[in-house]
Amino acid sequence: MNISPGIILKGQHRIGNRVLFNTDMHIPGAQWTCLLGRSGVGKSTILRLILGLDTGGVFSGSFAATDGVPFAGRISYMAQSDLLLPWLSVLDNVFIGARLRGEAPNVDRARDLLHRVGLSDYADQKPATLSGGMRQRAALARTLFEDRPIVFLDEPFSALDAGTRADMQELATDVLHDRTVLLITHDPAEAARLAHQIIVMSAQETQNWPVPETAALRDINAAETLACQAQLLAYLRRSAA
Amino acid sequence: MRFWDTLLALLIGLALWQVLVIVTDAPHFILPSPWRVAQAAYKSRVIIAENAWVTAIEVVVGLLIGTVLGVTTAIQLAMSKTAERLMLPILVFTQAVPVFALAPLLTLWFGYGMGSKIVMTVLIIYFPVTSAFHDGLTRIDSGYRDLSISMGTDKWKFMRHIQIPQALPSLGTGLRLAAVYAPIGAVIGEWVGASKGLGYLMLLANGRAKIDLMFASLIVLACLTVILHIAVGMLANKLTRYAQGTPKP
Numbered sequence: 001m002n003i004s005p006g007i008i009l010k011g012q013h014r015i016g017n018r019v020l021f022n023t024d025m026h027i028p029g030a031q032w033t034c035l036l037g038r039s040g041v042g043k044s045t046i047l048r049l050i051l052g053l054d055t056g057g058v059f060s061g062s063f064a065a066t067d068g069v070p071f072a073g074r075i076s077y078m079a080q081s082d083l084l085l086p087w088l089s090v091l092d093n094v095f096i097g098a099r100l101r102g103e104a105p106n107v108d109r110a111r112d113l114l115h116r117v118g119l120s121d122y123a124d125q126k127p128a129t130l131s132g133g134m135r136q137r138a139a140l141a142r143t144l145f146e147d148r149p150i151v152f153l154d155e156p157f158s159a160l161d162a163g164t165r166a167d168m169q170e171l172a173t174d175v176l177h178d179r180t181v182l183l184i185t186h187d188p189a190e191a192a193r194l195a196h197q198i199i200v201m202s203a204q205e206t207q208n209w210p211v212p213e214t215a216a217l218r219d220i221n222a223a224e225t226l227a228c229q230a231q232l233l234a235y236l237r238r239s240a241a
Numbered sequence: 242m243r244f245w246d247t248l249l250a251l252l253i254g255l256a257l258w259q260v261l262v263i264v265t266d267a268p269h270f271i272l273p274s275p276w277r278v279a280q281a282a283y284k285s286r287v288i289i290a291e292n293a294w295v296t297a298i299e300v301v302v303g304l305l306i307g308t309v310l311g312v313t314t315a316i317q318l319a320m321s322k323t324a325e326r327l328m329l330p331i332l333v334f335t336q337a338v339p340v341f342a343l344a345p346l347l348t349l350w351f352g353y354g355m356g357s358k359i360v361m362t363v364l365i366i367y368f369p370v371t372s373a374f375h376d377g378l379t380r381i382d383s384g385y386r387d388l389s390i391s392m393g394t395d396k397w398k399f400m401r402h403i404q405i406p407q408a409l410p411s412l413g414t415g416l417r418l419a420a421v422y423a424p425i426g427a428v429i430g431e432w433v434g435a436s437k438g439l440g441y442l443m444l445l446a447n448g449r450a451k452i453d454l455m456f457a458s459l460i461v462l463a464c465l466t467v468i469l470h471i472a473v474g475m476l477a478n479k480l481t482r483y484a485q486g487t488p489k490p
Binding site: 096100 | 382384385387388389390391392393394395398399402403406407483484485486487488
């Protein structure tokens with residue numbers, strides 16, 4: 001795979017006459033960028049915009065990859081809901097992307113990925129038999145199967161219990177270490193732990209938030225991580241008020 | 242448990258019927274007793290079976306054709322916004338015409354044989370199947386759509402791999418309704434003009450004051466409908482279990 005490109009996004013998004021956000025954002029390549037901001041500020045809209053999905057508004061401005069190659073076919077996407085298809089086995093879910101493109105799926109690679117996320121024993125089971133954390137791991141394997149340089153994660157861990165969430169964060173950091181990852185999260189602790197860059201978004205502006213100097217993935221208990229988390233939380237509370 | 246409940250309900254029904262016959266003291270050509278009907282059914286078993294077979298074929302063939310047409314239409318409507326805009330009002334409008342009112346016309350066009358009854362059955366189940374399946378196809382979690390677009394699908398593959406499987410429970414709902422309506426369609430077709438079938442036999446028996454035979458035909462028709470209902474219900478449950486990925490309980 002080529003080196004994962006960064007993303008530059010600059011412009012204004014309007015819904016009717018209302019300005020949803022003004023932004024000038026630089027997302028570095030092959031790193032984890034966490035995007036925070038209160039609900040409704042347009043975080044998911046940014047993902048949808050770049051993915052080419054309907055945003056319910058009009059964007060005036062520009063967005064591009066730093067290598068100048070169009071985004072089509074270069075982004076994979078994982079949401080809060082695992083979106084596993086209940087009628088397919090876990091394995092079939094992993095390579096659903098190939099089916100949806102009309103390609104012959106590489107089953108061995110799908111099995112490898114399931115092994116990597118620790119679900120080898122569940123390959124032939126239906127998603128309904130899996131726990132929430134296992135389902136998100138299957139969704140992660142599906143995201144990896146797409147093998148795209150850019151990965152958009154829209155609160156993928158928010159519905160998990162704390163322990164499972166921490167496990168998933170570690171697994172995702174491991175398997176996505178060479179990709180350009182844009183993670184939307186409401187959790188300052190998650191951002192403080194995972195991010196190479198933190199962007200805090202409000203209707204008026206997007207600002208880069210200082211991240212701890214230690215390398216991600218950071219220790220949850222480290223003083224820098226905790227301090228970053230506390231400051232982020234305080235800021236988010238102020239801006240929501 | 243369910244079997245015993247059903248048997249008990251059946252016995253209570255028969256008992257009430259017998260009580261009604263005794264209390265009203267109605268002559269047997271107005272309200273025959275259960276026993277008399279059973280005797281008539283046994284005596285006329287061959288003619289009842291022959292006619293029941295005809296009705297059963299009309300119902301099943303009508304159900305199959307109507308389902309295929311309904312499923313195809315629903316997919317077309319779900320694939321094309323233009324088709325949806327143009328066709329849905331027409332479909333709803335045609336439902337305002339009572340299909341029964343068309344029966345004489347259908348007999349005129351398709352003759353006294355099975356053809357007109359099958360067409361009648363198709364017409365009566367086409368709308369519920371189309372409507373239920375179309376509803377299922379279009380009522381889809383937008384997350385699936387977003388994910389599939391990001392994976393680079395086209396609308397045919399999205400339809401095949403995601404929309405159709407997830408709409409199968411809705412198709413099951415439509416089929417359940419169809420199983421109830423289909424025998425009505427066939428019998429009404431037979432009433433209007435036929436030389437075979439349970440509907441024809443009922444009219445014939447009624448005209449000759451053989452009310453016991455008419456009752457026997459009616460009960461056989463009800464049994465056919467119940468069997469069809471159970472079979473289609475099992476199929477619908479299977480479709481739902483498949484779409485939800487849950488094992489047989």
